[in-house]
Amino acid sequence: MLKIPLFPEYATVAALLKLLNGTTVASFKSMWNAIWELTGTPQNSVTWTDPDAWIEERLSGTDKATALNIWLGSNKTVNPRWIRGDQFLINGYKLIEEVSGLYSLTDRGKVFISKKDNAIAREIDKEEGLIQLLLQAAALDKGKRADFLGEWKSYLDTNSNVREDNVVKEYLRRRLINLKSRAYLSREGNSYAITGEGLAYLKAVNENNQDTTLSRLTVLSRDVEKFNKEQRDLFRTYLEKTTPAQFERLVRDLLNAMGYEDIKVTAITNDKGVDVTAVSQQGITTVKEVIQVKRFTKANVQRPVLDSLRGSLHRFDAFQGTIITLSDFAKGARDAAYEKGAAPITLINGEKLIDMLIANNLIIKKKHLEYYSIDESYFDHDSEMEIE
Template sequence: MNKKDLLTKTKLSELAGWSESNGRRWMKNFKEYIPSVNHNNRERYTKDSLKKLKFLKKISEMGMTIPEIKEILVKEGFPQNEKEEIKFIEKYRTERYYANYDESVKNTIPSTGEMMIPYLNAMKDRSPHSASEITEYLVHYFRLTDEQRFMKYEGNTDIILLSRIRNVRYSLKKEDYIEEVNKLTYKITQKGVELLKENKQEIEGEIEELEKNVDPLLIVKEKLNDLKDELASNLLKKLTEIHWMKFEDIVVELLTKMGYGDGEVTQRTNDEGLDGLIKEDKLGLENIYIQAKKYAVNRSIGRDAVQSFSGALDGKGARKGVFLTTSYFTANAIEYAKSLAPKKIILIEGTELAKLMINYDVGVNVSNTFSVKEIDYDYFKND
């Protein structure tokens, strides 16, 4: 390999669009995926290294944290080409782009009843079709926008369209209109073919019956979400009761566990409105400053408080801050924080804070675990 094609960590970070400290941090965390070569006893990087680091930057800009990305890559592997990268981003961008629930959008998404016959039509050629193929067929058939396709339920991580499609699939399979021939691969049955030939009245009557079926896994998931909401409420109540020093310790621990860097609480007095910091690199060249306010859940935090925090960041020459509270921010405070570019201040309110603690195992323990089993189709294949 030509020496001029090799890159230092500094150059690699620059070409990827990151500061050197950020680039080094991501290289360290994902070193098993970013190839390097030894040149004159020095670690150097290739064009493939740059490609992979640029991809990591793209998905980090979607709001995904290092632990989240690591978990996904362990499960799915690193995309090997541009096509796989696009597919990866398309799949996981939904977690960030359409988090805000909108009742008017929800009302335009096809119901389970409306999707029953189109679902069968997607496989009327009697060939096996994957679940993703059928979903794409339905998206095209109903001419759905990205917003309709990825809108989530309010206070829930489930995508409305996919949840309804799963229920359609469960109902059709339960009544023997389709069969699962391999993992997440389905085929229309003779009974399904015959249903498509029925008159409109017969079809509408059958759809009405099919809509009564509810996937038991959906019920379990809803109950688990209810338990999580209850836990978040109890956790938030506990946060309002603890000493403010303990609260500062907790939020620093949370952000550290979320993978932003090494955290520490600042001095308890004369802290200039800054309660903690996260060092994104070992030398502290890139710092995220923290403000933590333990208030009653019904006490609002206004623009003045956020503006004061912004001024404290200026005093440190910092561009990044996280303001966490057990209460909530006013609309003016939220709008002000959004207007600060290129400075970035993230506001985290009480309920979101509690749910993040649950997701990252801060202040909670596992009480019970449940496993749901499915057919291992590979087991039944002929050798």
């Protein structure tokens, strides 16, 4: 069952554990209480981003010394103000104990700080849903937080008492950050993807886990991931083989799905692309746009193509333009897309086009597999049946 809010990165937890070991309990609690009381006011707010400044200005005596020991002793990686989540995890999983007024690492704590991949970290990962997120990531080619959210919420319904949407999202956000910090996930823009190291960790966890259901789910997730990649590659092959008429229909359908109106195909160009005009609603403003599709372009689209489209906007009374290609864009074209003082040109390469078609359920249809999973925690507690 998930039980840790403000879920921290394990590197900061390990660093804090090493620093707390042998520290007096009274000095740490005094420092924490002193920091907690520094709430500030709207007229005199407290900024926590620079411990070098606020520790010096706002703490004194042993409180200041303890805070500096944490900040400097961790090579400035552990901000003493932002360790509440670390404390929740340390206490929740019994990584430290009080002995004669001093903090002392438990055997579990010693294992946790011993190396990156250890038995206690694996236990926490399973209990706190991080293995679940790796399973989800393994089933995705790549995904934004929103792509994780539906299955994550269902998982929390069974494995936690968390129900509020904003809390569900925060639990997800912090755990994704944890996995990225350990190099089990990578992040590009707003999208996450499981790494080779993440797949290896998932495999190792399952090989040493008696939970055969978890192992079979991992295999299922990998099979789904492989199948999805094959379908995506096949999709691209079909796109490259479309006729001009098929491609015109594709462009129309995509724009319709995205909410564009008054869609008109103006020409089939010499490179077998399509020029389209359409109207979109952006807030309270109606915007006319020219879309140029470079259907069979093998080389990257160069800046002259962008300049030509931008120069033609006035002929269509258009405010902005878009170029869609199955290949990619040269650096010069990317740099000029949002040139200051010029009409904006949106650039959509082959991968982005496929993402958009999938997101709008065009040609590729999302299928949902339904499988049963036993809530084993139901049987973990003894219960007595009352017989009248």
